[in-house]
Amino acid sequence: MSKTEIATLGEFGLIKHLTKDIKPVQPSTQKGVGDDAAVMHYADKRTLVTTDLLLEGIHFNLEYVPLKHLGYKAAVVNFSDIYAMNGTPTQITVSLGISKRFSIEDLEELYAGIRLACEKYNVDLVGGDTSASMTGLTISITCLGTAYDSDIVYRNGAKVNDLICVTGNLGTAYMGLQLLERERIVMNANENATPAFEGREYLLERQLKPEARRDIIEQLHKAGIKPTAMMDISDGLSSELMHICTQSNVGCSIYEDKLPIDYQAAALAEEMNLNIVTCALNGGEDYELLFTCNLEDYEKLIPLEDVYLIGHITKSEHGVNLIGRNGEELSLQAQGWNAFKK
């Protein structure tokens, strides 16, 4: 692919080039790219805002992450936060810091991924900022969304005896990352090696091209279930459970044998001598939903696709616990993800 230096376009030229055929599709977008600020009209709905900063070398490694996938993921992780409020993502702004290493064609790839995500989720790109950087690639995306006030679900509404549910499966994105890292090291050591990805495409997809669970929000809405608390699982189930329990002033018990685990992830964990339950609890980047709902909603929950009941809310003094396969109780720690310790 040809490589064109960004300096040939300059900042305004670059922004124009990357955004020239962007057409807003959201009725709420009144003015998109091209003024001091974008203008939105949400009528009687609330405005939601969330933001995510992705830095090269910390959040992604371009040795194995294609730019288009990176763009897609950078947008989707923001949508996920809006769905986690029981809202609908509607607009994003995209700020990029770009070192000289990147060409216009590279940015076209990145933008192609961002725009693909926007098209899939009906979100408008309405603004942003583009700048040179000293080193590496910086991506800062802010997402706006809407919801009726009565629909919004916070983290602090879980009540004793509420059911705890998660969607999809857990730890798979983390195992995808382990696989990519392992093969990167193999490839770097032997340039004739080919990465052993066969039969493990799903793990890669979960790491490289996650989706936000719009489908779950739609299912919950149709089923007439409003969760009492909800968040997306970006830092690992343990960490997110701690957030909900702390903010709701409750405890919880979840069951090891109820945790949804993908068989490819389990097989790779076995091969790599990792404990798949630990990965599921602390892996991060799953972008699944964790929610609690009223016990009365049990019957409505059963028919939902890809929703798994993993435990229940208890009084605060019981703490945040995992009940093992033999009935033993383990107190969960929020390992979260402390990049500052690296």
Add this chain to the structure above:
Amino acid sequence: MSKTEIATLGEFGLIKHLTKDIKPVQPSTQKGVGDDAAVMHYADKRTLVTTDLLLEGIHFNLEYVPLKHLGYKAAVVNFSDIYAMNGTPTQITVSLGISKRFSIEDLEELYAGIRLACEKYNVDLVGGDTSASMTGLTISITCLGTAYDSDIVYRNGAKVNDLICVTGNLGTAYMGLQLLERERIVMNANENATPAFEGREYLLERQLKPEARRDIIEQLHKAGIKPTAMMDISDGLSSELMHICTQSNVGCSIYEDKLPIDYQAAALAEEMNLNIVTCALNGGEDYELLFTCNLEDYEKLIPLEDVYLIGHITKSEHGVNLIGRNGEELSLQAQGWNAFKK
């Protein structure tokens, strides 16, 4: 000052530490820091959004920019964009990428500046993202604001014969930067030297601690003037005039002898062999307002403080021109600020 490593707190601890006593003051803030997204209620007003990315080594040099000033400026430049829509800034999100070089105390300083700006302009800090970075400091701020639909001023509304006004003075922030750069070089060459800032504090203030022109928006509102087009001057007057003329499909004539220039800036330019008019046209970072308004508003404009009439809008075919002191006509070029060429 003592220096505490960020790793001692971790990501969640750090966010909690920096945001623990933040209390929303905006009636429109329904939920601030602490959930997947913040929630705002703007009732019958429109939602505005703007964003700015600041990167160490590109947008700021910590050798002479104190962190508190940097935080203040990073927030204020976003407020400026919302005022430039004739709106009111109401909330910001703050994302930081932080290398190991920075301590918790450093971030407290940065946040102190951001919060000072928020207090002064009645803006709530409602969310963000904090992460380690490989090198340097990254600051990404997104600002939300509101305005009644009928009050919003875009860049594309300038009409032939409209008056062109600017506020404050131009080129001063740029001269402040030249002064800081010159003294930095002197200081680096001779550690016993003291920087020659006396009598030039105003230049430094304009560079290090700019203000957004809320006062002008209030004056215009009281005077019953709604500009036909408006934007803030961040990349230099020439560049911004080109934006308004292109988007409004008009031309303009501005007069060299009408450009508001500060005497300290003019004196330093003389001393440094710089053309102060060129600095005023292309300097950037003034964060003053450039607006056009109907000729009928002339009488209402006169009493406004710190507002200067510098020219008028013409037909598109006349181009974007500067009329010199001797009546000569110069076609303006938008030099803007192409960091990619550095």
